[in-house]
Amino acid sequence: MNVKKTKLSNQSGFTLVEMAIVLVIIGLILGAVSIGKDLQRDAEYTKVKQKFVDQWVSAYNAHYQRAGVVVGDAETEPQIMVNGLDFIRGGGISSGGDMSGTTPPRAICEGAAAPKMANAAVDTNLHSYFDNLGIRMPPGRAEGQEDRYVYLDSNGNPQEIQVCFQWNNPTEPAGSGNVMVITGLTPDLARALDQMIDGKPDAQEGVFRQEGVLNGTPGGPGIVWIGTNTFDNSSDTGTDNNFDEDQILTLVANYKMNQ
Numbered sequence: 001m002n003v004k005k006t007k008l009s010n011q012s013g014f015t016l017v018e019m020a021i022v023l024v025i026i027g028l029i030l031g032a033v034s035i036g037k038d039l040q041r042d043a044e045y046t047k048v049k050q051k052f053v054d055q056w057v058s059a060y061n062a063h064y065q066r067a068g069v070v071v072g073d074a075e076t077e078p079q080i081m082v083n084g085l086d087f088i089r090g091g092g093i094s095s096g097g098d099m100s101g102t103t104p105p106r107a108i109c110e111g112a113a114a115p116k117m118a119n120a121a122v123d124t125n126l127h128s129y130f131d132n133l134g135i136r137m138p139p140g141r142a143e144g145q146e147d148r149y150v151y152l153d154s155n156g157n158p159q160e161i162q163v164c165f166q167w168n169n170p171t172e173p174a175g176s177g178n179v180m181v182i183t184g185l186t187p188d189l190a191r192a193l194d195q196m197i198d199g200k201p202d203a204q205e206g207v208f209r210q211e212g213v214l215n216g217t218p219g220g221p222g223i224v225w226i227g228t229n230t231f232d233n234s235s236d237t238g239t240d241n242n243f244d245e246d247q248i249l250t251l252v253a254n255y256k257m258n259q
Helices: 002-010 016-067 084-089 126-131 187-198
Strands: 148-152 156-168 177-185 209-211 250-256
Touching: 016 126, 016 148, 016 156, 016 177, 156 250, 177 187, 187 209, 187 250
Parallel strands: none
Antiparallel strands: 148 156, 156 177, 177 250, 209 250
């Protein structure tokens, strides 16, 4: 009888201390997984800038160095604007003076206008301008789709970035001159790119701006990027109606070029 009692007494469960240690370990693992996802997304955003956005800026600059004009401009009669040749064919000639009332030339995209672009009238031969000069474009999404890049939003759903080039009037809210239009940016990706490019996420200041955002009072405070990751892609004005299965709201940015 004494032997049986001894065996039963040895079959005791976990103590409270042991259970507490197990719970702490589980909590640390879950926390590490959550932090790991954020770090992975931050790394992906850095990759978007370095492997896609920066390389398209380099391709644009390479075009200027080889042709002496920006993309789509007339080499013999440069207008100093993207698609200046289209501007000439439309009956316009730049005099270098006040251009605020000038009808801008069509933007240059590959195929139809990118989603949510303000300029819907486009020249659809972006690749040919670079191919004609033998300029290697960023790898992008695939061969023939170098102007696009696919990433996952914070809901884990695929989003597609697309680049176009256009000339903005001096009165354009997103900045005048030659710009690269980048569509398909979730709000957190847009802010991350603005932080990396301009040093702070401001929708109306710097070379990286949100399309359609009016410049406020000169010298006044900046404007935050409109929209958050709680908005779904069906509403531009946005309400907090985002579900896990939804694609997140996307924004359009104008990145001012040096030439």
